[in-house]
Amino acid sequence: MNPFVDLPSPLATVSPVIVALDFHDERSVLEFISRLEPGSCRLKVGKELFTATGPHLVQTLVARGFEVFLDLKFHDIPNTVASACKVAADLGVWMVDVHASGGRRMIEAAREALDTQSARPLLIAVTVLTSMDASDLAEIGLSDPAGQVSRLAALAQSSGADGVVCSAQEAPLLRGERGPAFKLVTPGIRLADSAADDQRRVMTPSAAIAAGSDYLVIGRPITRADEPFAVLQRINAEVAQARGAQ
Numbered sequence: 561m562n563p564f565v566d567l568p569s570p571l572a573t574v575s576p577v578i579v580a581l582d583f584h585d586e587r588s589v590l591e592f593i594s595r596l597e598p599g600s601c602r603l604k605v606g607k608e609l610f611t612a613t614g615p616h617l618v619q620t621l622v623a624r625g626f627e628v629f630l631d632l633k634f635h636d637i638p639n640t641v642a643s644a645c646k647v648a649a650d651l652g653v654w655m656v657d658v659h660a661s662g663g664r665r666m667i668e669a670a671r672e673a674l675d676t677q678s679a680r681p682l683l684i685a686v687t688v689l690t691s692m693d694a695s696d697l698a699e700i701g702l703s704d705p706a707g708q709v710s711r712l713a714a715l716a717q718s719s720g721a722d723g724v725v726c727s728a729q730e731a732p733l734l735r736g737e738r739g740p741a742f743k744l745v746t747p748g749i750r751l752a753d754s755a756a757d758d759q760r761r762v763m764t765p766s767a768a769i770a771a772g773s774d775y776l777v778i779g780r781p782i783t784r785a786d787e788p789f790a791v792l793q794r795i796n797a798e799v800a801q802a803r804g805a806q
């Protein structure tokens with residue numbers, strides 16, 4: 561039995577916010593999470609933190625009751641990605657991701673490897689990075705973001721992914737095309753008054769929920785705020801209100 565996928569979605573009871581722990585040392589993370597309740601958000605460990613601290617910290621976060629998205633965006637030959645996903649699942653994480661552009665056989669191999677696990681993490685495929693706009697895509701020979709996101713999401717779903725990472729701007733399109741159960745994980749979330757930084761396809765938390773996002777990945781607007789926990793609280797209140805209005 562798969563505790564993450566077969567049980568009722570925790571979305572009804574906990575925040576859709578996934579805080580991106582883009583720190584480079586364990587001390588900052590432990591300090592940060594010491595002020596967090598697992599119900600107030602999920603946590604994302606990405607390339608910076610994982611490279612600096614390794615799997616031990618991931619296990620610590622899991623042991624403290626947090627649902628952890630291990631965001632290493634695997635993109636390699638099918639055998640390598642499948643093996644990496646299996647090792648990630650052994651850490652007890654809630655979600656892992658691969659690049660959808662790795663193709664059908666890579667995503668299928670990842671899903672098959674995860675299906676052998678007693679507690680299978682959600683498998684999410686990254687479509688087009690939220691830091692990219694139409695001009696970035698044109699330079700690598702691709703057309704508009706929405707069209708590319710739509711194609712990659714269809715490929716991801718038919719290859720066994722549980723959902724995709726996309727911008728909230730594409731959420732209404734994908735919700736219509738991929739149905740209600742397909743998870744839409746949306747970074748590029750910015751408060752009305754926060755800087756876009758390197759993000760290009762952005763949206764506010766409440767607009768993202770209204771657009772159909774399941775999970776909001778938020779890093780700097782929370783972690784670099786003067787009062788991160790007040791900002792998280794404000795976002796949680798805002799998204800609860802947006803959900804209530806749906």
Ligand SMILES: O=C(O)c1cc(=O)[nH]c(=O)n1[C@@H]1O[C@H](COP(=O)(O)O)[C@@H](O)[C@H]1O
Pocket residue numbers: 580582606631633657686688689690691725726747748749757759777778779780781
């Ligand atoms: O896979 C991701 O999480 C991801 C995909 C994407 O398209 N865009 C994106 O920003 N992310 C991640 O989401 C986080 C966004 O952080 P902030 O821009 O600081 O809110 C970072 O950790 C990124 O690595």
